[in-house]
Amino acid sequence: MPFTRIAVRAGKPVAYRQALTQGIQRSLVEVFNVPADDIFMAVTEHDEGNFVYDKQYLGVHRSDDLVMIQITVSNTRTVEMKKALFKRIAEHLAESPGVRPEDVLVNLVDVPKENWSFGNGIAQYAV
Amino acid sequence: MPFTRIAVRAGKPVAYRQALTQGIQRSLVEVFNVPADDIFMAVTEHDEGNFVYDKQYLGVHRSDDLVMIQITVSNTRTVEMKKALFKRIAEHLAESPGVRPEDVLVNLVDVPKENWSFGNGIAQYAV
Amino acid sequence: MPFTRIAVRAGKPVAYRQALTQGIQRSLVEVFNVPADDIFMAVTEHDEGNFVYDKQYLGVHRSDDLVMIQITVSNTRTVEMKKALFKRIAEHLAESPGVRPEDVLVNLVDVPKENWSFGNGIAQYAV
Numbered sequence: 001m002p003f004t005r006i007a008v009r010a011g012k013p014v015a016y017r018q019a020l021t022q023g024i025q026r027s028l029v030e031v032f033n034v035p036a037d038d039i040f041m042a043v044t045e046h047d048e049g050n051f052v053y054d055k056q057y058l059g060v061h062r063s064d065d066l067v068m069i070q071i072t073v074s075n076t077r078t079v080e081m082k083k084a085l086f087k088r089i090a091e092h093l094a095e096s097p098g099v100r101p102e103d104v105l106v107n108l109v110d111v112p113k114e115n116w117s118f119g120n121g122i123a124q125y126a127v
Numbered sequence: 128m129p130f131t132r133i134a135v136r137a138g139k140p141v142a143y144r145q146a147l148t149q150g151i152q153r154s155l156v157e158v159f160n161v162p163a164d165d166i167f168m169a170v171t172e173h174d175e176g177n178f179v180y181d182k183q184y185l186g187v188h189r190s191d192d193l194v195m196i197q198i199t200v201s202n203t204r205t206v207e208m209k210k211a212l213f214k215r216i217a218e219h220l221a222e223s224p225g226v227r228p229e230d231v232l233v234n235l236v237d238v239p240k241e242n243w244s245f246g247n248g249i250a251q252y253a254v
Numbered sequence: 255m256p257f258t259r260i261a262v263r264a265g266k267p268v269a270y271r272q273a274l275t276q277g278i279q280r281s282l283v284e285v286f287n288v289p290a291d292d293i294f295m296a297v298t299e300h301d302e303g304n305f306v307y308d309k310q311y312l313g314v315h316r317s318d319d320l321v322m323i324q325i326t327v328s329n330t331r332t333v334e335m336k337k338a339l340f341k342r343i344a345e346h347l348a349e350s351p352g353v354r355p356e357d358v359l360v361n362l363v364d365v366p367k368e369n370w371s372f373g374n375g376i377a378q379y380a381v
């Protein structure tokens with residue numbers, strides 16, 4: 001059920017972007033108990049003028065390899081689970097495709113469970 | 128007031144994408160009581176590596192014709208209205224441009240009414 | 255902490271798009287008390303078929319210069335602050351790059367403070 005949008009600078013190889021989506025998905029499975037096959041993500045690639053970030057906000061030294069990840073997800077996770085997810089995503093993306101932890105930005109958007117339809121016009125999660 | 132982001136695989140004709148936005152808008156008008164001229168949508172087209180989905184999550188058989196629809200809308204709709212919206216969107220997109228119901232993914236993001244400005248620097252919906 | 259997505263018609267010069275992001279950021283700093291170096295934005299450029307809007311909804315006369323701005327932000331702002339932000343963004347973008355106030359659409363998405371990681375796998379705003 002998460003729907004994930006990922007913004008990166010243009011020019012990364014397909015394998016690099018696939019490793020990003022796989023690492024994020026693995027983290028969602030491990031920490032948020034998302035089913036492994038519950039994966040829906042869209043990546044946008046941006047030229048310099050369309051990708052704006054600060055290189056040191058909060059003392060974190062970012063580069064053009066920054067990955068801006070916005071995950072819309074049902075509102076059933078605790079603060080501790082959210083903290084664990086951020087940590088896990090940074091770890092997985094450091095392993096592959098080799099993103100520096102400083103370059104991993106994550107934002108969660110929580111929505112009620114009835115806000116999803118995974119096809120066939122049905123709200124599969126609504127009770 | 129809805130603001131809708133639609134992600135599709137690259138390569139669909141303009142008329143196809145126009146039919147998508149029109150079918151979604153018609154559904155919002157019919158089910159969510161959105162004014163017919165209250166339409167704001169942005170479509171992004173994605174190559175294979177930037178468009179990630181599972182082909183059978185929840186037993187729904189998806190194809191590369193999948194349409195990932197994210198609608199940000201004021202938080203005034205009931206669960207029944209949300210269910211009806213998902214059904215109606217699948218029906219309209221099946222008629223035109225002919226999307227299989229399995230290939231229609233919808234996610235709603237609810238926001239308070241004061242979170243919108245439709246121009247002129249005014250929060251037109253704030254009481 | 256805001257994460258801002260900006261959708262515009264394709265073809266605007268880089269300087270124009272930079273003025274958009276700078277004007278929005280200045281408004282966030284002045285009205286929402288966002289730190290000046292807390293800036294994270296992604297711009298998408300759209301061809302005509304992928305950029306859908308009404309030219310007169312609510313009596314506001316929009317053109318192809320419309321800027322659709324979606325700002326995800328922590329849920330700590332009052333209605334009055336939101337109203338002031340919309341006003342300020344329209345003012346700044348009118349000054350530079352010279353967008354008509356009618357062509358400034360803004361939508362806010364509120365999230366809890368623990369929903370952000372600005373790098374290093376840490377939820378910097380979680381208490």
